[in-house]
Amino acid sequence: MEVDKMSNNEEPSNNNMLYLLAGVGIGAIIGAAAGLLFAPKAGSETRAELGDKLKEFKGKTEEWVNEQRTKRASKKALDEEVGA
Structure with a gap:
């Protein structure tokens, strides 16, 4: 059984x-959280700041997910229109 190998010219799959992007994003979040936790601030200030950042991240994530759903629905509608 022969294994297909990706040549140097081929692009990585989506x-x-x-x-890769998910890993970079998660790493950035963990790094930011670690920076906040180890910063020389009072614990209550750090926790409040971390909570604010998490709320901000949650909002951005929900926004991104909604955008992707909208794009997917638009593409699906276009594909159905073209295919019809």
């Missing part, structure tokens, strides 16, 4: 790129 899935691989998505995993």
Whole structure:
């Protein structure tokens, strides 16, 4: 059984790129949280700031998910229109 190998000229698949971006994003979040936790501030200030950042991140994530759903629905509608 022969295994297909990706040549140097081929682009990585979209899935691989998505995993890479997800890993970078998660790493950035963990790094930011660690920076906040180890910053020389009072604990209550740090917790409040971390909570604010998490709320901000949650909002941005929900916004991004909604945008992707809208794009997917638009593409699906266009595909159905073209295919009809």
